[in-house]
Amino acid sequence: MLTDDIGIFTERGGTIAFLLSKKGIAVVDSQFPDQSKHLIDELKKKSEKPIKVLINTHHHGDHTAGNISFKGITEHVLAHENSKKNQENWGKQNKAEDKQLYPDQIYTDTWCQKVGKENICLYYYGAGHTNGDSVVHFQHANIVHMGDLHFNRRHPFVDRGAGANIKSWIEVLNKTWNKFDNKTKYIFGHAAEGYDVTGTADDLKKFADYLDAVLKFAESEIKAGKSKEDFLKNTSIPGQGEWKGDGINRPLQAAYEELTVK
Ligand SMILES: [Zn+2]
Numbered sequence: 001m002l003t004d005d006i007g008i009f010t011e012r013g014g015t016i017a018f019l020l021s022k023k024g025i026a027v028v029d030s031q032f033p034d035q036s037k038h039l040i041d042e043l044k045k046k047s048e049k050p051i052k053v054l055i056n057t058h059h060h061g062d063h064t065a066g067n068i069s070f071k072g073i074t075e076h077v078l079a080h081e082n083s084k085k086n087q088e089n090w091g092k093q094n095k096a097e098d099k100q101l102y103p104d105q106i107y108t109d110t111w112c113q114k115v116g117k118e119n120i121c122l123y124y125y126g127a128g129h130t131n132g133d134s135v136v137h138f139q140h141a142n143i144v145h146m147g148d149l150h151f152n153r154r155h156p157f158v159d160r161g162a163g164a165n166i167k168s169w170i171e172v173l174n175k176t177w178n179k180f181d182n183k184t185k186y187i188f189g190h191a192a193e194g195y196d197v198t199g200t201a202d203d204l205k206k207f208a209d210y211l212d213a214v215l216k217f218a219e220s221e222i223k224a225g226k227s228k229e230d231f232l233k234n235t236s237i238p239g240q241g242e243w244k245g246d247g248i249n250r251p252l253q254a255a256y257e258e259l260t261v262k
């Protein structure tokens with residue numbers, strides 16, 4: 001628990017947040033089917049109230065595959081309109097529509113609703129990790145779930161196939177820390193081993209610095225005539241040693257393509 005009524009669940013996949021209120025329960029993201037069943041079992045031990053809404057921060061399977069366990073249990077599933085499209089496309093392409101529970105509520109720019117004494121607001125600030133990432137604010141508790149808009153000290157997945165854009169992602173982070181205050185607590189979709197899935201605006205600023213360094217690194221290497229193949233052989237981002245783990249080729253490739261593919 002982060003507060004008396006807001007907690008996180010981290011079994012496997014993107015960090016889940018939940019709100020327990022006198023009027024009902026709200027859940028942010030669902031990991032995978034087994035994990036969401038475990039979560040629902042735990043929620044039932046803590047509260048007899050109905051699940052009012054399941055929010056998906058974006059469409060990726062490690063955040064939405066568990067939606068199916070909420071079928072007939074949650075009153076609504078909510079996501080940004082682009083996330084819903086991405087979820088439906090993924091289900092169709094993978095012939096897995098029967099294993100999905102799609103959003104029945106969508107929004108474009110902002111969405112707010114009271115759940116008990118808490119007010120939950122979703123904001124869409126443009127393309128980032130995908131083209132459909134929501135920033136989810138529990139106003140009363142002043143806690144923000146970033147979904148995969150923040151990878152804590154871990155190289156991020158940049159889903160260009162679903163409209164991701166690093167330059168825009170940096171702006172999304174900027175808009176986020178400008179919107180909230182210096183007491184806001186943030187929940188992150190993922191963290192490197194040994195790092196927390198919660199943090200502060202300072203972590204967001206460091207991640208924006210990292211993304212900026214990735215783009216600048218790609219820009220200078222492209223100018224120097226380096227091929228994509230050779231650029232992808234890099235094993236670190238200059239000045240950004242704090243960000244580590246597998247998958248450095250993902251941001252490198254995304255940055256190279258963002259700057260060269262029109
Ligand atoms: Zn994720």
Ligand SMILES: [Zn+2]
Pocket residue numbers: 058060129148157
């Ligand atoms: Zn993701």
